[in-house]
Amino acid sequence: MNKKISIKINGKKYIANEGQTILKIAEENNIYIPSLCYHPDLRIKANCRVCVVEIKGQSRLVTSCSTLAKNGMEIFTNSEKVKKSRNTNLELIFSTHAEKCFDCSSKFNCSLLDMAKRYDIKINKFIDRKAKRKTYKFDKSVEIDGSQCIDCQNCVDVCSNIQKIGYLEIKGKGSEREIVPTKNKKIDCIYCGQCTVHCPVTSAQEQSQVVEVEKLLKNRGKNIVIAIFAPSTRMTIGEYFSLPYGQNNSQRMIGALKDLGFDKVMDVDFAADTTTLVEATELLERLSSPKAKLPLITSCCPAWVKYLEFYRPDLIPHLTSSRSPHIQLGGIIKTYWAKVKKIKPENIKVVSIMPCTAKKFEISRPELKIGNNYPVDHVLTVRELSFLIKKNKINFKKVKNNKPDTLINDGSSAGLIFGASGGVMESALRTAAHVLNSSSKKSRLEFKEVRGQAGVREAQVVLSGKKLKVAVVSGIGNIKEVLKNLKKYDYIEVMACPGGCIAGGGQPIPTSKTIIARRTVGIYQVDKNSCLRSAHDNKGAVEVIKWLEQQGLDHQVLHTKYFKKIKK
Amino acid sequence: MSDILKKIKEAGLVGRGGAAFPTHLKWQAVKNAHSDKKYLIVNGAEGEPGIHKDEYILINHLNEFCLGLKLAADYVSSSKIFFYLNSKYFDLYKKNIINNLNKVGLKGKFEIIKKTKESGYIGGEESTILNILEGKILEPRLKPPFPTEHGLWSAPTLIQNIETLYNVYLVDKNKFKNTRFYSINVGSKNKGVYSLADDLSIAEVLQQTNFYPKYKFFVQIGGDAAGEVLNDSQLEKKVSGAGSITIYNLIEHNPERLVAYWLDFFVKNSCGQCTPCREGTYRLKEMLDEAKTIKKMLLNDKLKEITDNLFLSSFCALGLSVPIALLSYLENVYKPNIKLYE
Numbered sequence: 001m002n003k004k005i006s007i008k009i010n011g012k013k014y015i016a017n018e019g020q021t022i023l024k025i026a027e028e029n030n031i032y033i034p035s036l037c038y039h040p041d042l043r044i045k046a047n048c049r050v051c052v053v054e055i056k057g058q059s060r061l062v063t064s065c066s067t068l069a070k071n072g073m074e075i076f077t078n079s080e081k082v083k084k085s086r087n088t089n090l091e092l093i094f095s096t097h098a099e100k101c102f103d104c105s106s107k108f109n110c111s112l113l114d115m116a117k118r119y120d121i122k123i124n125k126f127i128d129r130k131a132k133r134k135t136y137k138f139d140k141s142v143e144i145d146g147s148q149c150i151d152c153q154n155c156v157d158v159c160s161n162i163q164k165i166g167y168l169e170i171k172g173k174g175s176e177r178e179i180v181p182t183k184n185k186k187i188d189c190i191y192c193g194q195c196t197v198h199c200p201v202t203s204a205q206e207q208s209q210v211v212e213v214e215k216l217l218k219n220r221g222k223n224i225v226i227a228i229f230a231p232s233t234r235m236t237i238g239e240y241f242s243l244p245y246g247q248n249n250s251q252r253m254i255g256a257l258k259d260l261g262f263d264k265v266m267d268v269d270f271a272a273d274t275t276t277l278v279e280a281t282e283l284l285e286r287l288s289s290p291k292a293k294l295p296l297i298t299s300c301c302p303a304w305v306k307y308l309e310f311y312r313p314d315l316i317p318h319l320t321s322s323r324s325p326h327i328q329l330g331g332i333i334k335t336y337w338a339k340v341k342k343i344k345p346e347n348i349k350v351v352s353i354m355p356c357t358a359k360k361f362e363i364s365r366p367e368l369k370i371g372n373n374y375p376v377d378h379v380l381t382v383r384e385l386s387f388l389i390k391k392n393k394i395n396f397k398k399v400k401n402n403k404p405d406t407l408i409n410d411g412s413s414a415g416l417i418f419g420a421s422g423g424v425m426e427s428a429l430r431t432a433a434h435v436l437n438s439s440s441k442k443s444r445l446e447f448k449e450v451r452g453q454a455g456v457r458e459a460q461v462v463l464s465g466k467k468l469k470v471a472v473v474s475g476i477g478n479i480k481e482v483l484k485n486l487k488k489y490d491y492i493e494v495m496a497c498p499g500g501c502i503a504g505g506g507q508p509i510p511t512s513k514t515i516i517a518r519r520t521v522g523i524y525q526v527d528k529n530s531c532l533r534s535a536h537d538n539k540g541a542v543e544v545i546k547w548l549e550q551q552g553l554d555h556q557v558l559h560t561k562y563f564k565k566i567k568k
Numbered sequence: 569m570s571d572i573l574k575k576i577k578e579a580g581l582v583g584r585g586g587a588a589f590p591t592h593l594k595w596q597a598v599k600n601a602h603s604d605k606k607y608l609i610v611n612g613a614e615g616e617p618g619i620h621k622d623e624y625i626l627i628n629h630l631n632e633f634c635l636g637l638k639l640a641a642d643y644v645s646s647s648k649i650f651f652y653l654n655s656k657y658f659d660l661y662k663k664n665i666i667n668n669l670n671k672v673g674l675k676g677k678f679e680i681i682k683k684t685k686e687s688g689y690i691g692g693e694e695s696t697i698l699n700i701l702e703g704k705i706l707e708p709r710l711k712p713p714f715p716t717e718h719g720l721w722s723a724p725t726l727i728q729n730i731e732t733l734y735n736v737y738l739v740d741k742n743k744f745k746n747t748r749f750y751s752i753n754v755g756s757k758n759k760g761v762y763s764l765a766d767d768l769s770i771a772e773v774l775q776q777t778n779f780y781p782k783y784k785f786f787v788q789i790g791g792d793a794a795g796e797v798l799n800d801s802q803l804e805k806k807v808s809g810a811g812s813i814t815i816y817n818l819i820e821h822n823p824e825r826l827v828a829y830w831l832d833f834f835v836k837n838s839c840g841q842c843t844p845c846r847e848g849t850y851r852l853k854e855m856l857d858e859a860k861t862i863k864k865m866l867l868n869d870k871l872k873e874i875t876d877n878l879f880l881s882s883f884c885a886l887g888l889s890v891p892i893a894l895l896s897y898l899e900n901v902y903k904p905n906i907k908l909y910e
Contacts, residue, residue: 049842049844050843060880084873084876084877084880085881088873088876089844089877092843092848129850151843172840173688173706174835174836174838174839174840174850176840177846
């Protein structure tokens with residue numbers, strides 16, 4: 001049992017647990033204290049000094065994020081001293097950040113501007129001293145814009161201590177400090193974008209394709225512009241429109257995309273099913289062939305693929321050859337659907353709505369081309385889509401035109417669970433269990449042993465007497481221990497972001513363990529209530545694969561290759 | 569209580585790095601902490617201009633200091649000693665130090681680490697030293713946890729200044745006579761280090777060392793960057809901090825140049841971790857550069873905002889000390905008709 005303590009905040013008495021920080025207690029009691037460098041999943045750094053509070057009897061202020069409350073403490077969150085110091089710190093922070101407010105992609109969701117409004121801060125009190133700072137771009141995925149950085153170190157922290165990549169470093173001292181990519185040849189960015197989702201001020205951000213997509217919609221000529229959206233995106237976009245965590249907003253998203261001018265809106269769930277069918281087949285083939293490379297490892301996560309290609313190219317033969325769902329869907333649209341609709345593939349433009357920054361890099365991989373066409377033309381993160389919706393003043397809660405366009409039929413909810421860590425594996429296991437099942441009973445549907453929040457989850461799964469040793473890696477920072485014992489396993493799922501795509505680098509800000517858990521509950525709830533819960537029950541998916549095989553297009557549309565990567 | 573700890577407590581030894589924390593409490597905390605590994609760090613950074621006492625000890629009392637260090641290492645059962653040393657002293661005295669440490673029985677138990685010049689003033693702050701030794705970024709750590717419980721590589725760590733360990737030796741030999749070292753400077757020139765009673769006022773130190781000027785003057789005590797500035801009617805105050813007195817000629821000094829020196833020092837030496845110091849030092853310097861004269865700079869109402877904020881919310885003692893020299897100089901020497909120093 002935690003010892004209870006009694007404290008006063010702004011004159012009112014509160015009972016709290018000993019060992020809690022002032023900020024945490026305030027948060028639990030709905031007392032607002034602003035903060036920027038604080039993130040519940042990262043180490044406490046206390047460097048922005050915006051969360052300062054006054055404690056009776058102390059002449060200096062303390063940071064509420066780092067100070068434990070003690071019995072009898074009297075705390076003031078808005079005293080004259082606090083106002084003075086907090087406002088000065090905010091003004092100083094603005095003076096390192098603010099010059100791009102006008103066309104900033106997060107101007108509708110800016111924590112800094114919210115604070116400026118709340119406290120009546122003059123955002124241009126000091127001349128912006130960082131306006132000419134450099135922007136570092138990491139391939140086509142992520143960028144760090146030094147002119148917006150407020151030196152909170154969250155990006156460095158998540159890259160080094162959570163993801164254990166260590167690509168970002170702090171260079172220089174004092175006001176010369178700058179976040180830079182490491183020059184170490186043995187370390188490269190994997191594009192996961194966890195830096196972007198932990199940046200409080202959009203200095204680390206996705207490389208925006210908003211302008212390109214706007215142009216595409218405006219000057220479309222002969223083009224048909226199709227939006228496709230990833231499983232997890234429907235579960236998170238609502239957060240930007242004050243809707244609850246874990247709510248499925250696929251209809252609203254479809255409506256909003258149509259209001260933005262997309263000709264068709266299709267669901268990537270369908271192609272998560274084709275991915276499952278390809279991958280489950282490969283798994284069973286490898287399991288039954290004595291010479292095949294085991295374990296089989298998933299490849300849906302482009303950040304994980306980049307990790308393997310750069311850090312462990314020796315393991316490339318373990319990756320499934322299956323393309324990731326949105327790449328498959330783009331390819332299916334530009335072959336199968338193009339044929340059905342009698343449209344030239346080069347006149348179809350596909351825009352993926354993704355929870356991910358690495359997908360921006362993935363679509364440019366040349367080996368994915370089908371003929372002269374890339375399967376997917378642009379990737380927008382959930383954040384970029386919400387920006388477009390708000391910019392165009394679309395009322396997200398009340399969109400009307402919300403019927404999805406299907407290729408043949410809807411995807412299964414096994415496709416939807418791709419959004420959560422363990423979901424790709426569970427979907428593949430559902431189908432593998434079905435294929436191996438020789439009894440009259442229905443094969444197993446739920447594999448709860450591969451679900452959960454732990455960084456590494458191991459299980460032994462028995463499918464019709466066949467024992468499978470599986471592992472799920474949630475967060476690239478946990479990869480090394482599994483790679484060390486690779487031979488132990490038959491099948492491994494890896495997602496670079498802790499929690500999987502639902503916590504991806506392109507998801508709404510804030511994202512934290514608590515929020516991820518609530519989003520994940522939503523995913524499994526939808527799956528539980530679904531009447532189509534397995535990829536193999538998606539008749540359209542089976543039909544499309546058959547068609548591609550008949551046309552000799554299956555390798556070009558459904559499979560891919562991987563290559564050893566060196567740092568550019 | 570062990571003999572040496574009792575002696576240290578009774579002598580009232582405090583840290584001579586500037587913070588004056590009771591030495592026996594530090595020793596006890598490290599001794600009582602449970603851990604397989606414990607470390608001892610000698611802080612020989614001596615990074616603030618105007619302070620020269622550690623060098624003086626390395627030249628004149630090296631053996632005594634080494635014996636004091638041995639007592640500390642034995643008392644806390646340290647696994648290893650890291651001697652973190654000012655780069656100039658490292659180049660000049662490394663050989664002698666190694667010989668003496670070997671002689672007192674610490675052979676194989678220590679490593680001398682050269683402090684880089686670039687690490688500057690903040691590179692002498694004790695939790696920053698932990699980060700430097702661990703190969704982490706140059707910045708102080710949050711306290712708590714304190715190094716005595718959670719120090720180098722998370723092990724309990726005793727961090728002691730050179731003078732403190734020298735005093736430990738004196739206490740052990742019953743030779744400690746409540747003295748301390750005073751560095752005396754005239755302008756930017758060091759005029760020597762003197763051992764005198766540790767409770768002297770500024771005036772007494774100046775008289776006893778024959779440095780009491782005949783001209784109109786003011787002083788800065790406890791370091792040429794972070795130290796407080798006092799005029800010649802305020803010399804009854806005791807010399808605090810790291811024990812330095814710097815004498816400036818009231819008539820001949822150039823106020824703008826002096827203030828620019830302090831502000832430049834902090835712009836260069838702020839680690840950049842926290843907003844009030846990283847941004848505040850930059851803005852203070854910018855204000856002076858724009859105003860060109862102190863008179864004009866004082867008209868800028870952002871000045872007080874920035875200096876108040878440094879007092880109220882900076883992360884470490886460096887940030888807290890940024891405005892001390894500037895404001896005490898303005899208040900005690902320059903004397904504008906504006907209240908800046910509370």
